[in-house]
Amino acid sequence: MIKKIALSSNTAWSLYNFRHGLISTLLEKGVKVIILAPKDECSEKLAKLGCQVIDLNMSAKGVNPVEDIGLIVRMARMYRRIRPDFIIHYTIKPNIYGSIAAKLAGVASIAVTTGLGYTFVNDNLVAHITRQLYKQSFRFPKEVWFLNNDDRQAFLDYRLVDRYKAMILHSEGINATHFAPQAKPVEDGRLRFLLIARMLWDKGVGEFVEAARHVRKHHPNVVFQLLGACSVPNPSVIGREQIAEWEKEGVIEYLGSMPDVRPMIAQADCMVLPSYREGVPRTLMEAASMAKPLIATNVPGCRDVIREGETGLLCHAKNAVSLAACIERVLAMSAKERQMMGEAGRRFMIERFDEQRIIDQYMQTLERYMA
Structure with a gap:
């Protein structure tokens, strides 16, 4: 059985928040877990769990051949030094360059593609280069x-x-005990539609704002909220200045980012994600587990977590009118009907x-390759 495993991602945050259960299980079984990711607010939390955490100097975005070759060399050296039995890579750069580095170091690995995002939503030069890099590097992992099957x-x-x-991995899983239904912190009679995501145009934030404008003409007391980091390194980023304009207009409330989103989900009446494409969207899973009805686009990833008409509603991608129509349908439901939809989502x-x-x-999988 495996004794030492390395997990690499472009953020320690994603490893802690999305793979906490996996990491804890490995540690409980006596496996030494080594984390390779750029240092962030979750690096120390992973160390406290019992992981060895290595700060991996890496630019999460951008295609610079010199930097990328340097990343391959650094990762290969790290893998030779720490000598793991197996490596699991997540996110674009670790998947591409980490897979090559693992091959150079003579260590078996798998790559977990958590979403196609910018690379497949767009068809420009950067996307083309990235696809070719995937093609070359994905010769090396075991799996x-x-x-989702669309990806x-x-x-x-x-x-x-x-x-x-x-292979298919049906999401990174949801801890239904942690994300359990809660009473609303505040009962003020106002209905809230919440979008949790990085502030990117590709997440459908623009369509959400436009739909909010339309709906609020007829339902001025309905609240539309955005929660997530802005000014992140991504070609599709929405700057804080743009969000401030929407706030000034009064069409949305911006909640910033926070380590624990459960209180905001509990306060919401419906979770919305009009994304252009996803792997399996974690925020929708969290909200459904907390018994909230969902609205999302009928695109890969999003449609995998919604049973249309039973646990939520699907709208057309890049279509604010279609999104607004779904929001109107939720507003037309009774409180009991919304509750029943949310409970079906949790089940x-x-x-x-x-x-x-x-x-x-x-x-x-680990047992199969390490037997």
Whole structure:
């Protein structure tokens, strides 16, 4: 059985928040867990769990050949030094350059593709280069995991990965005990629609704002809220100045970012994510687990976590009119109907996305390759 495993991502935050259960299980089994990620607010939390945390100097975005070759060299040296039995890579750069580094260091690895995002939503030069990098690097992992079948099929259609390596991991799982229904912190009679995401145009933030303008003409007391970091390094970023203009207009409330989103989900009446494409959107899973009805776009990833008309509603992507119509449908529901939709969503999360099922898949894979 595996004794030492390395996990690499472009943020320690994502490893702590999305793979906490997996990491805890590995540690409980006596496995030494080594984290390679740029240092952030969760690095210390991972260390307190019992992980060895290595600060990986890496620019999360951008394509600079000199920097990227340097990243491969650094990661290969690290892998030779720490000598893990197995490596799991997450996010674009660790998937691409970490997979090459693992091969150079002679260590078995898998790559987990958590979402296609900018690379497949767009078709510019950067996206083309990234796809070619995927094609070269994905020759090396034992397996490449995708969070939904649409993403897997996209990689197969572009011939970026061998079919026999391409596997499905149904999300990173949800801890339904942690994300459990809560009473609203404040009962003021106002209905709230909440979007939690990084502030990117690709997340459908613009459509959310436009739909809010339309709905508030007829329902001025309805509240539309944005929660998530702005000014993140991404070509699709929405600056703080733009958000301030929307706040001044009175169309949205911006909540910034926060380590624990549960109080804001508890206060909301419906979670909205009009994204252009996702892996499996964590925020929708969290909200559904807390028994909130959902509205999302009928695109890869989003549609995987919604049963149309039962746990939420699906609208057209890049279409504020379609989104507004779904919001109007939720507003027309009685409180009991919204409650029943939310409760159905929680049952669906437990049935299909329970965290333990995902952890079992990881453990079975590790046992298979390390037997």
